Amino acid sequence: MDVVSSEKRSAMMSNIKSRNTRPELEVRRVAHRLGLRFRLHRRDLPGTPDLIFPSRRTAIFVHGCYWHRHFGCKYAYNPKSNVEFWQNKFQSNVNRDLRVRRELENRGWKVITIWECETKDQKMIADILFQKVCDAAV
Template sequence: MDIVSPQRRSAMMSGIKGCNTRPELAVRRAAHRLGLRFRLYRKDLPGTPDLVFPGRRKVVFVHGCFWHRHAGCKYAYTPKSNLEFWLNKLQNNVKRDLHMRRQLESGGWTVIVIWECETKDEAKLVEILSRQVRNVAG
Protein backbone atom coordinates (compact mmCIF):
# COMPACT_ATOMS: atom_id res chain seq x y z
CA MET A 1 0.00 0.00 0.00
CA ASP A 2 1.36 3.38 -1.01
CA ILE A 3 1.53 6.05 1.70
CA VAL A 4 0.33 8.82 -0.66
CA SER A 5 -2.72 9.06 -2.90
CA PRO A 6 -2.47 7.97 -6.54
CA GLN A 7 -2.90 11.60 -7.63
CA ARG A 8 -0.09 12.77 -5.34
CA ARG A 9 2.17 9.91 -6.51
CA SER A 10 1.46 10.83 -10.13
CA ALA A 11 2.37 14.46 -9.45
CA MET A 12 5.58 13.38 -7.72
CA MET A 13 6.61 11.07 -10.55
CA SER A 14 5.87 13.67 -13.24
CA GLY A 15 8.28 16.02 -11.49
CA ILE A 16 11.24 13.71 -12.14
CA LYS A 17 13.40 15.22 -14.86
CA GLY A 18 14.97 13.21 -17.66
CA CYS A 19 17.84 15.55 -18.46
CA ASN A 20 19.80 18.37 -16.86
CA THR A 21 19.50 16.57 -13.54
CA ARG A 22 21.64 17.44 -10.52
CA PRO A 23 23.93 14.40 -11.08
CA GLU A 24 24.38 15.31 -14.76
CA LEU A 25 25.25 18.89 -13.88
CA ALA A 26 27.84 17.63 -11.36
CA VAL A 27 29.45 15.47 -14.06
CA ARG A 28 29.52 18.40 -16.49
CA ARG A 29 31.18 20.67 -13.92
CA ALA A 30 33.80 18.03 -13.18
CA ALA A 31 34.47 17.49 -16.88
CA HIS A 32 34.91 21.22 -17.45
CA ARG A 33 37.23 21.42 -14.45
CA LEU A 34 39.41 18.80 -16.14
CA GLY A 35 39.41 20.78 -19.38
CA LEU A 36 37.25 18.20 -21.15
CA ARG A 37 34.85 19.46 -23.79
CA PHE A 38 31.81 17.52 -24.85
CA ARG A 39 28.48 17.50 -26.63
CA LEU A 40 25.17 16.90 -24.89
CA TYR A 41 22.44 14.40 -25.77
CA ARG A 42 23.49 13.38 -29.28
CA LYS A 43 20.21 12.07 -30.62
CA ASP A 44 21.95 10.36 -33.55
CA LEU A 45 23.61 7.91 -31.11
CA PRO A 46 21.80 4.96 -29.53
CA GLY A 47 20.40 5.81 -26.11
CA THR A 48 21.06 9.58 -26.50
CA PRO A 49 24.13 9.67 -24.21
CA ASP A 50 24.28 12.43 -21.59
CA LEU A 51 27.80 13.52 -22.58
CA VAL A 52 29.64 12.71 -25.80
CA PHE A 53 33.37 13.16 -26.39
CA PRO A 54 33.45 12.79 -30.19
CA GLY A 55 37.22 13.04 -30.67
CA ARG A 56 37.81 10.35 -28.06
CA ARG A 57 34.87 8.17 -29.27
CA LYS A 58 33.59 8.01 -25.69
CA VAL A 59 30.11 8.52 -24.30
CA VAL A 60 28.96 8.99 -20.73
CA PHE A 61 25.63 7.98 -19.27
CA VAL A 62 24.77 9.43 -15.88
CA HIS A 63 22.45 6.79 -14.46
CA GLY A 64 20.11 7.20 -11.54
CA CYS A 65 20.78 4.37 -9.10
CA PHE A 66 17.06 3.65 -8.62
CA TRP A 67 15.99 3.78 -12.27
CA HIS A 68 18.93 1.81 -13.68
CA ARG A 69 19.38 -0.64 -10.75
CA HIS A 70 22.87 0.12 -9.45
CA ALA A 71 23.85 -3.23 -7.93
CA GLY A 72 24.53 -3.09 -4.21
CA CYS A 73 23.55 0.58 -3.91
CA LYS A 74 21.23 1.72 -1.15
CA TYR A 75 19.43 3.99 -3.62
CA ALA A 76 18.46 1.04 -5.84
CA TYR A 77 15.68 -0.13 -3.55
CA THR A 78 12.58 -1.90 -4.80
CA PRO A 79 9.25 -0.20 -4.10
CA LYS A 80 6.86 -2.13 -1.89
CA SER A 81 3.62 -1.19 -3.66
CA ASN A 82 2.64 -2.06 -7.22
CA LEU A 83 5.51 -4.54 -7.25
CA GLU A 84 4.72 -6.22 -10.56
CA PHE A 85 4.67 -2.86 -12.39
CA TRP A 86 7.96 -1.70 -10.85
CA LEU A 87 9.83 -4.95 -11.39
CA ASN A 88 8.79 -4.97 -15.04
CA LYS A 89 9.64 -1.28 -15.52
CA LEU A 90 13.04 -1.48 -13.86
CA GLN A 91 14.00 -4.74 -15.60
CA ASN A 92 13.10 -3.18 -18.95
CA ASN A 93 15.33 -0.18 -18.13
CA VAL A 94 18.28 -2.51 -17.49
CA LYS A 95 17.61 -4.47 -20.70
CA ARG A 96 17.40 -1.24 -22.71
CA ASP A 97 20.66 0.03 -21.17
CA LEU A 98 22.45 -3.20 -22.14
CA HIS A 99 21.06 -3.07 -25.68
CA MET A 100 22.14 0.56 -26.16
CA ARG A 101 25.58 -0.18 -24.72
CA ARG A 102 26.08 -3.05 -27.17
CA GLN A 103 24.98 -0.89 -30.10
CA LEU A 104 27.38 1.89 -29.14
CA GLU A 105 30.30 -0.48 -28.55
CA SER A 106 29.71 -2.23 -31.88
CA GLY A 107 29.86 1.24 -33.46
CA GLY A 108 33.31 1.83 -31.98
CA TRP A 109 32.29 3.90 -28.95
CA THR A 110 33.54 3.40 -25.41
CA VAL A 111 30.66 3.57 -22.94
CA ILE A 112 31.20 5.00 -19.48
CA VAL A 113 28.48 4.81 -16.83
CA ILE A 114 28.61 7.18 -13.90
CA TRP A 115 26.13 6.37 -11.16
CA GLU A 116 24.14 9.01 -9.32
CA CYS A 117 25.74 8.02 -5.99
CA GLU A 118 29.21 8.59 -7.48
CA THR A 119 28.36 12.22 -8.23
CA LYS A 120 27.96 13.07 -4.54
CA ASP A 121 31.74 13.05 -3.95
CA GLU A 122 33.33 15.66 -6.23
CA ALA A 123 36.89 14.34 -5.81
CA LYS A 124 35.80 10.80 -6.68
CA LEU A 125 33.90 12.09 -9.70
CA VAL A 126 36.93 14.00 -11.01
CA GLU A 127 39.05 10.87 -10.52
CA ILE A 128 36.55 8.72 -12.46
CA LEU A 129 36.42 11.15 -15.37
CA SER A 130 40.17 11.59 -15.38
CA ARG A 131 40.76 7.85 -15.43
CA GLN A 132 38.03 6.80 -17.84
CA VAL A 133 37.75 9.72 -20.25
CA ARG A 134 41.31 11.01 -20.26
CA ASN A 135 42.86 7.53 -19.76
CA VAL A 136 45.03 8.76 -16.90
CA ALA A 137 46.11 5.96 -14.56
CA GLY A 138 45.05 6.48 -11.01
Protein backbone atom coordinates in the same frame (compact mmCIF):
# COMPACT_ATOMS: atom_id res chain seq x y z
CA MET B 1 -0.09 0.63 0.63
CA ASP B 2 1.03 3.98 -0.70
CA VAL B 3 0.88 6.94 1.69
CA VAL B 4 -0.24 9.41 -1.02
CA SER B 5 -3.11 9.27 -3.47
CA SER B 6 -2.52 7.89 -6.95
CA GLU B 7 -3.10 11.38 -8.43
CA LYS B 8 -0.47 12.89 -6.13
CA ARG B 9 1.95 10.03 -6.86
CA SER B 10 1.41 10.53 -10.60
CA ALA B 11 2.15 14.23 -10.27
CA MET B 12 5.28 13.50 -8.24
CA MET B 13 6.55 10.96 -10.78
CA SER B 14 5.90 13.30 -13.73
CA ASN B 15 8.24 15.86 -12.13
CA ILE B 16 11.23 13.53 -12.40
CA LYS B 17 13.53 14.88 -15.10
CA SER B 18 15.68 12.89 -17.50
CA ARG B 19 18.02 15.72 -18.53
CA ASN B 20 19.96 18.35 -16.63
CA THR B 21 19.56 16.46 -13.38
CA ARG B 22 21.67 17.35 -10.35
CA PRO B 23 24.00 14.33 -10.83
CA GLU B 24 24.43 15.12 -14.54
CA LEU B 25 25.19 18.79 -13.83
CA GLU B 26 27.76 17.73 -11.25
CA VAL B 27 29.55 15.51 -13.79
CA ARG B 28 29.47 18.34 -16.34
CA ARG B 29 30.99 20.80 -13.83
CA VAL B 30 33.85 18.44 -13.00
CA ALA B 31 34.49 17.58 -16.66
CA HIS B 32 34.64 21.26 -17.56
CA ARG B 33 36.96 21.98 -14.62
CA LEU B 34 39.30 19.23 -15.91
CA GLY B 35 39.41 21.00 -19.26
CA LEU B 36 37.36 18.35 -21.02
CA ARG B 37 35.04 19.62 -23.71
CA PHE B 38 31.92 17.68 -24.49
CA ARG B 39 28.58 17.69 -26.27
CA LEU B 40 25.23 17.00 -24.64
CA HIS B 41 22.41 14.61 -25.45
CA ARG B 42 23.32 13.60 -29.01
CA ARG B 43 20.03 12.27 -30.34
CA ASP B 44 21.70 10.61 -33.33
CA LEU B 45 23.43 8.14 -30.98
CA PRO B 46 21.65 5.18 -29.37
CA GLY B 47 20.31 6.01 -25.93
CA THR B 48 21.04 9.75 -26.27
CA PRO B 49 24.11 9.79 -24.00
CA ASP B 50 24.23 12.51 -21.35
CA LEU B 51 27.74 13.64 -22.36
CA ILE B 52 29.89 12.71 -25.31
CA PHE B 53 33.49 13.41 -26.12
CA PRO B 54 33.49 13.14 -29.94
CA SER B 55 37.26 13.26 -30.44
CA ARG B 56 37.66 10.43 -27.94
CA ARG B 57 34.59 8.54 -29.15
CA THR B 58 33.47 8.26 -25.54
CA ALA B 59 29.89 8.44 -24.29
CA ILE B 60 28.88 8.95 -20.67
CA PHE B 61 25.58 8.02 -19.11
CA VAL B 62 24.79 9.43 -15.67
CA HIS B 63 22.37 6.87 -14.29
CA GLY B 64 20.09 7.17 -11.29
CA CYS B 65 20.78 4.29 -8.92
CA TYR B 66 17.05 3.70 -8.31
CA TRP B 67 15.85 3.72 -11.93
CA HIS B 68 18.78 1.84 -13.46
CA ARG B 69 19.30 -0.61 -10.55
CA HIS B 70 22.83 0.09 -9.36
CA PHE B 71 23.70 -3.32 -7.95
CA GLY B 72 24.50 -3.26 -4.25
CA CYS B 73 23.57 0.41 -3.84
CA LYS B 74 21.33 1.47 -0.97
CA TYR B 75 19.41 3.74 -3.34
CA ALA B 76 18.34 0.83 -5.56
CA TYR B 77 15.66 -0.33 -3.15
CA ASN B 78 12.42 -2.00 -4.21
CA PRO B 79 9.03 -0.36 -3.76
CA LYS B 80 6.64 -2.19 -1.47
CA SER B 81 3.50 -1.59 -3.53
CA ASN B 82 2.72 -2.63 -7.09
CA VAL B 83 5.79 -4.87 -6.97
CA GLU B 84 5.25 -6.71 -10.24
CA PHE B 85 4.88 -3.47 -12.21
CA TRP B 86 8.11 -2.05 -10.75
CA GLN B 87 10.07 -5.25 -11.30
CA ASN B 88 9.05 -5.23 -14.97
CA LYS B 89 9.84 -1.51 -15.26
CA PHE B 90 13.27 -1.86 -13.71
CA GLN B 91 14.10 -4.94 -15.78
CA SER B 92 13.14 -3.15 -19.01
CA ASN B 93 15.38 -0.22 -18.00
CA VAL B 94 18.32 -2.55 -17.36
CA ASN B 95 17.72 -4.42 -20.64
CA ARG B 96 17.54 -1.13 -22.56
CA ASP B 97 20.78 0.06 -20.93
CA LEU B 98 22.57 -3.13 -22.00
CA ARG B 99 21.20 -2.91 -25.54
CA VAL B 100 22.23 0.74 -25.88
CA ARG B 101 25.72 0.01 -24.53
CA ARG B 102 26.13 -2.83 -27.03
CA GLU B 103 24.95 -0.66 -29.94
CA LEU B 104 27.37 2.14 -29.05
CA GLU B 105 30.28 -0.26 -28.57
CA ASN B 106 29.50 -1.88 -31.93
CA ARG B 107 29.77 1.59 -33.49
CA GLY B 108 33.21 2.00 -31.93
CA TRP B 109 32.27 4.13 -28.92
CA LYS B 110 33.62 3.66 -25.41
CA VAL B 111 30.74 3.75 -22.91
CA ILE B 112 31.09 4.93 -19.31
CA THR B 113 28.36 4.80 -16.69
CA ILE B 114 28.58 7.14 -13.73
CA TRP B 115 26.10 6.32 -11.00
CA GLU B 116 24.12 8.92 -9.08
CA CYS B 117 25.68 7.86 -5.76
CA GLU B 118 29.16 8.45 -7.22
CA THR B 119 28.30 12.06 -8.07
CA LYS B 120 28.11 13.02 -4.40
CA ASP B 121 31.94 13.10 -4.32
CA GLN B 122 33.59 15.45 -6.83
CA LYS B 123 36.96 13.76 -6.40
CA MET B 124 35.42 10.43 -7.36
CA ILE B 125 33.91 11.99 -10.50
CA ALA B 126 37.27 13.53 -11.37
CA ASP B 127 39.03 10.19 -10.88
CA ILE B 128 36.52 8.39 -13.11
CA LEU B 129 36.76 11.03 -15.84
CA PHE B 130 40.52 11.21 -15.68
CA GLN B 131 41.02 7.44 -15.74
CA LYS B 132 38.40 6.58 -18.33
CA VAL B 133 38.27 9.67 -20.57
CA CYS B 134 41.66 11.36 -20.31
CA ASP B 135 43.69 8.13 -20.33
CA ALA B 136 41.73 6.94 -23.37
CA ALA B 137 43.22 9.82 -25.35
CA VAL B 138 46.81 8.94 -24.43
